[in-house]
Amino acid sequence: MPSSQSFWSYQLGTAWRNSRALPAAARTRAMATFARQLASRHHSASGSPMVGTAVSADDKLTVLVLNHKRPQNVGQIARYVLRNGFVGRMIVSNNSQAYAMSDFVDVQDPRLLLIDQPTPSGVGISFELARQYPSRYYLRIDDDIFLHPAQLQWVYWNLRQAPQRTHGIFGASFSAVKDPAQGWPFEHTRNVTAPVDILNGLFAFTDEHLTEYFRLCGLLGITDQRTLMNGEDIVLSGAGTRRAMVHHIGPIWECASEASPGVALHQSRPGFYEERWRLYSELQRIKPLAVEGA
Numbered sequence: 001m002p003s004s005q006s007f008w009s010y011q012l013g014t015a016w017r018n019s020r021a022l023p024a025a026a027r028t029r030a031m032a033t034f035a036r037q038l039a040s041r042h043h044s045a046s047g048s049p050m051v052g053t054a055v056s057a058d059d060k061l062t063v064l065v066l067n068h069k070r071p072q073n074v075g076q077i078a079r080y081v082l083r084n085g086f087v088g089r090m091i092v093s094n095n096s097q098a099y100a101m102s103d104f105v106d107v108q109d110p111r112l113l114l115i116d117q118p119t120p121s122g123v124g125i126s127f128e129l130a131r132q133y134p135s136r137y138y139l140r141i142d143d144d145i146f147l148h149p150a151q152l153q154w155v156y157w158n159l160r161q162a163p164q165r166t167h168g169i170f171g172a173s174f175s176a177v178k179d180p181a182q183g184w185p186f187e188h189t190r191n192v193t194a195p196v197d198i199l200n201g202l203f204a205f206t207d208e209h210l211t212e213y214f215r216l217c218g219l220l221g222i223t224d225q226r227t228l229m230n231g232e233d234i235v236l237s238g239a240g241t242r243r244a245m246v247h248h249i250g251p252i253w254e255c256a257s258e259a260s261p262g263v264a265l266h267q268s269r270p271g272f273y274e275e276r277w278r279l280y281s282e283l284q285r286i287k288p289l290a291v292e293g294a
Helices: 003-018 024-046 071-081 125-132 149-161 207-220 232-237 272-286
Strands: 061-067 087-094 112-116 137-141 170-174 186-190 194-196 198-200 202-206 244-246
Touching: 003 024, 003 071, 024 071, 061 071, 061 125, 071 087, 071 149, 087 125, 125 137, 125 207, 125 232, 137 149, 137 207, 149 202, 170 194, 170 244, 198 202, 198 232, 198 244, 202 207, 202 232, 207 232, 207 272, 232 272
Parallel strands: 061 087, 061 137, 087 112
Antiparallel strands: 137 202, 170 186, 170 198, 194 244
8 A cells, every 4th residue: 555545544544533522513524624734734844845955964964763553654754854955864663573664655765764673672772773873963753743844954953053952842841749659740841942851752862962871771770772662762861961952843743643542652551650750760860950040
């Protein structure tokens, strides 16, 4: 099946299932609105002019995407990412052994590298790949986020302007009024430009951050990136000399299945937040980053 057909049917089918609690008329209106937004976002992103071709090879961005359960999305993500000339390489790591990534990605670009993993691997493999393909600047994006090329350009520019931090588009900020014993003590942060404690979904980082990430992993007892299934974002967020920063880059186009049970990791992994709290607490003991203005 062509990847474009698979992508559109996946988005529309998931949105239809998500709206099943609505009355029939409201559900139909919601789907019509969703379909118009989908088409508008696609035409805007795919028609964006190529920018950043004059960026030197040493300063170009390496983009990493991990496919776990959304292969229908990856071709579209690649299509939008590669609209930017400042992207020097894009690496897609396919965690499934049931199909080849080329079955879903029909983009032809010499910068694109598709890797079918021979065995299942955890989220930490993205940093192993980053180390295997050296670059000055990196960006890892989840397989449920579709950035407009101009949005990617803004994140890349901020990374270059402030390389002491890791950067992203949304994250989590610790809340002193929440009790960790009663649940995840963080507030989701998005649609602002502000420092956060943990980045989520998208991580822009430098080669120095990558080196520090592996140093911190060693101190935390994380020895095998391929088996790391949770918390890599926490460690990377602490890899700078200042707190991570999220940026307000306009409306974020997310996959219709971004919170679906059985697809989204936080909905399907037992003890997900307890595991994250233990890791965050240990990282704060090892390397606390000062609160801005303190």
